[in-house]
Amino acid sequence: MTTIETQWKLAGKRWTENEAERDARMKELDKLSGDSKDGERAIVDWEKIDSKARIQNRMNGLGMHDKAEQFANDEIIAPDVFERILNENELTEIVFFERGMVAARSVGRVVILASPSRRLGHGSGVMVSPRLFLTNNHVLTSEAHAEHSLxxxxxxxxxxxxxxxxxxxxxxxxxxxxxEELDFTLVAVQPMNDASAALQSRGHCPMIPATGKAVAGQRVNIIQHPRGERMQVSMRGNRIVDIPGNFLHYETDTEPGSSGSPVFNDQWEMAALHHAGVPARDGNGKIKLKSGGTWRSRRDNDDIEWVANEGVRISRIVEHLKGLDLASPQRRLFEQTQRPPEPMDLWDLIEGRSSPLSNGGMQMEAGGIASNLGAGISGPHIGPDGSPSWLFRLNFGPVSK
Known part of the structure; x- marks a missing residue:
């Protein structure tokens, strides 16, 4: 049985062992934002930033097919191409937030229960198919825990x-x-809850098997329930700094309880499963504390000095699952994790327009009144500063008969 403390130690070990490669990577990334003495763009050594296959896949994922083909033949990337890959332009289209809202519907807080009356803690996780939920092994370690948890x-x-x-x-x-090694748990969820709400209405974030959904230097976004609190998101100010084997290291703000949170690229494709912070280590390999000294027990957890965070690469989780000898019913459930969900257009819903979906329509609850698509939204409410606001609530799923 793994614990979060075990994962911290392993993450810290990987961070230390990869120091030289990470430093070389960061020096190349710094060239993209610096100017040379001659006023010309510095030549970037892409081999020190990320692997060729991952960079090609990222180019194709961003629609840069011509550049990806040129890169395959010439093995050269111009600095402006790298800048586009890394999305250094902070101007972001509104669709970024729309996709993020859709992704957030699939993210849930795990209430870890040893029995119906004994709560052990909280974690985070995400629906990756209409029935399967992904979180960490150290969040749901066994079927017994999953049987009682919510x-x-x-x-x-x-x-x-x-x-x-x-x-x-x-x-x-x-x-x-x-x-335990990849620190993930994939578990089925009941299709209906006790209030007869449909699980499928939450949507899901598919597990894309291809590598390179986010490359070194790119920003990632994390939707999480830190310390079991209400949903929060860490966006854009977080870049990938290392790729040690099965894992990604990135700079971002997470807290205990964020274990199992999905790590997204800017297209809201899931690149990793957050599972541990990377603690600073002293010369003897012990976890350092901000107040001085080294970690001794869980009472020191809030005082740990962090240097980064670590997520398990989704491509490696999919690869592991594909290698398992699953029974036919389980294999069918797993295969659904790689299929995209039906598209949702939030603006069509908000503005009362029809949306061409194949799931039989959507239902919208506006101001507490259930209505079919096209009905009005309660409001506007005029605030003290004269600004209008509308209150709406969205439920995605078949329209009730």
Whole structure:
């Protein structure tokens, strides 16, 4: 059985062992923002930044197919191409937030229960198919824990105030796969909750098997429930600094309870599963504390000096799962994790327009009144400063008959 402390130590070990390669990578990335003495752009050694296959895949993922083909033949990347890959331009289209809102619907807070009356803590996780939920092994270590634990969706604060969570029970008897080394657990969720809400209405974030969904130097975004609190997001100010084997190291703000959070690129494709902070280590390999001294027990957890965070690469999790001898029902459930969900257009919903979806339509609850797509939204409410606001609540799924 792994613990979060075990994962911290392993992450710190990987960080230390990869120091030379990481320093070389960061020097090349720094060239992209610096000017040479002659006023010409510095030549970037892409081989020190990331692997050729991952960079090619990222180019294709960004629609840069011509550049990817040229790179395959010439093995040269101009600095302006790298800048586009790394998205250094901080101007972001509104669709960035729209996709983020859709992704957030799939993220849930894990309430870890040893029994119906004994709570052990919290974690985070994400739906990766209409039935399967992904989190860390150290969050849900066994089928017994999963049998009692709950997933709560929509535990957040919105313009309308605090939202009530939508709890769902797990179904480990239908699907449960866990791995300590990659620190993941994939488990089935009951299709309906006790209030007859449909799990499928939450949507999902597929597990894309291709590598290179985010390369070194790119920014990542994390949707999380830190310390079991209401949903929060860390966006854009976080870049990947290292790729040690099965893992990504990145700069971002996470807290205990964020274990199992999905790590997204700017297209809101899931690149990694957050699982541990990377603690600073002294010359003897011991975890350092901000107040001085070294880590001794869990009472020191809030005083640890962090240098980065670590996530498990989604491509490596998919590769591991593909190699398992799953029974036919479980294999069918797993294969659904690589299929994209039905598209959702939030603006069509907000503005009352029809949206061409194949799931039989959507239902919208506006101001507490359930209505079909096209009905009005409550408001506007005029604030003290004269600004209008609307209160709306969205449920994605088949329209009730």
């Amino acid at each position: 997933i709560e969706f929509g535990y957040l604060t919105s313009i309308g105030g605090l939202r009530e969570a939508y709890p769902f029970r797990l179904a480990p008897d239908e699907f449960f796969v866990t791995d």
